[in-house]
Amino acid sequence: xxxxxxxxxxxxLLWAGPVFGFSVAPQINCPxxxxxxxxxxxxxxxxxxxxxxxxxxxxxxxxxxxxxSGNLEVELLKFGPLVxxxxxxxxxxxxxxxxxxxESVE
Amino acid sequence: MKKLIVFCFTxxxxxxxxxxxxxxxxxKGFYWSSFPVNFIVxxxxxxxxxxxxxxxxxxxxEWESTITEGLWNITSQQSSPTSNRNxxxxxxxxGKETGLSESTTLAVxxxxxxxxxxxxxxxxxxxNHPMNSxxxxxxxxxxxxxxxxxxxxxxxxxQAVMAPTLQVPYYGLHWDDQMGMDYTVGETKRRQLxxxxxxxxxxxxxxxxxxxxxxxxxxSGGSSGGGSGGNPIFSLGLxxxxxxxxxxxxxKGRAA
Numbered sequence: 001x002x003x004x005x006x007x008x009x010x011x012x013l014l015w016a017g018p019v020f021g022f023s024v025a026p027q028i029n030c031p032x033x034x035x036x037x038x039x040x041x042x043x044x045x046x047x048x049x050x051x052x053x054x055x056x057x058x059x060x061x062x063x064x065x066x067x068x069s070g071n072l073e074v075e076l077l078k079f080g081p082l083v084x085x086x087x088x089x090x091x092x093x094x095x096x097x098x099x100x101x102x103e104s105v106e
Numbered sequence: 107m108k109k110l111i112v113f114c115f116t117x118x119x120x121x122x123x124x125x126x127x128x129x130x131x132x133x134k135g136f137y138w139s140s141f142p143v144n145f146i147v148x149x150x151x152x153x154x155x156x157x158x159x160x161x162x163x164x165x166x167x168e169w170e171s172t173i174t175e176g177l178w179n180i181t182s183q184q185s186s187p188t189s190n191r192n193x194x195x196x197x198x199x200x201g202k203e204t205g206l207s208e209s210t211t212l213a214v215x216x217x218x219x220x221x222x223x224x225x226x227x228x229x230x231x232x233x234n235h236p237m238n239s240x241x242x243x244x245x246x247x248x249x250x251x252x253x254x255x256x257x258x259x260x261x262x263x264x265q266a267v268m269a270p271t272l273q274v275p276y277y278g279l280h281w282d283d284q285m286g287m288d289y290t291v292g293e294t295k296r297r298q299l300x301x302x303x304x305x306x307x308x309x310x311x312x313x314x315x316x317x318x319x320x321x322x323x324x325x326s327g328g329s330s331g332g333g334s335g336g337n338p339i340f341s342l343g344l345x346x347x348x349x350x351x352x353x354x355x356x357x358k359g360r361a362a
Contacts, residue, residue, distance in 0.1 A: 030274065051157055051160055051161070051241060052153060052156075052157065053241065075240070075241070076239045076240065077157060077238075077239050077240065077241055077244065078153070078157075079151070079153045079154040079157050080157075080238055080239030080240070080244070081198075081232075081233050081234050081235060081236060081238055081239055082236040082238075082239035095274045095275060096275050097275075098242065098274050098275035098276075099240055099243075099274070100274035101237070102236055102237075102239075103236060
């Protein structure tokens with residue numbers, strides 16, 4: 001093959017494929033995944049001038065991926081679509097400390 | 107053969123380095139007749155209206171701090187959404203209204219054309235998607251949809267805000283986004299200046315508005331915050347390196 005420039009070119013091209021963006025974006029696959037129970041919802045103290053938010057504390061039940069343990073605090077927009085219920089179980093995915101997925105586990 | 111290899115690699119590298127894309131309507135010649143594009147956040151719920159307005163203003167600021175000021179103007183009105191203005195709205199019937207998947211699509215931007223112009227636009231946020239409950243994600247969604255409004259399509263660069271999938275964490279506008287927006291704004295201003303009428307814009311006599319070019323952003327988590335596309339600078343460098351190697355290759359073209 002080394003003596004056939006075209007084959008060499010094609011090999012390089014195939015090898016370079018992912019770098020040039022031919023790969024398909026992954027589905028939800030964040031490095032930290034846990035099953036957790038919503039244990040507390042904290043409302044901000046006093047009047048807020050910016051976005052209304054609330055902090056939800058999750059108690060980690062099981063680490064599916066990564067090594068998270070203990071409690072996890074997540075800040076939610078108060079008037080967004082997600083309403084977290086205390087005592088309910090959720091699948092939480094994080095990447096570098098940022099939330100990348102949250103859904104209730106039926 | 108060497109020239110062919112050099113050409114192909116340079117082309118590939120350059121294609122990825124310039125990963126931004128232009129929407130079909132913009133490339134056909136439709137454009138906004140003037141700046142700023144005035145948007146009204148319309149919602150019957152005052153709290154939600156305020157939340158969307160704040161985030162939309164942040165999104166505008168993010169684009170305008172890197173490109174130029176005065177591209178969008180955001181105001182709000184507590185009422186049911188109307189269909190004759192540029193509006194940003196929240197939809198709890200997103201799937202039914204847009205025909206898009208509620209579980210994977212976070213928002214959509216729809217532009218309507220009349221004559222040679224983009225006459226109005228609508229950004230509809232999926233009010234049932236849990237990820238729209240997080241400030242950073244919803245803010246990124248709005249930055250992305252505002253990009254569609256001015257004519258930017260999905261970028262091939264997975265790290266750009268205009269990539270079709272939302273990346274977590276979000277590191278801010280990528281230089282590919284800035285290059286794309288620089289181009290669309292510059293081109294729009296050029297068309298405005300000369301009163302450009304595209305031959306593809308129905309002779310400028312159309313009175314009915316027609317919806318064009320929906321843009322959506324799906325949700326995707328990357329294991330390292332990246333995704334498809336790779337780093338364009340790296341790709342450009344790699345392409346040139348491979349081309350250089352090809353030039354210095356001891357293997358000569360000996361056809362079998």
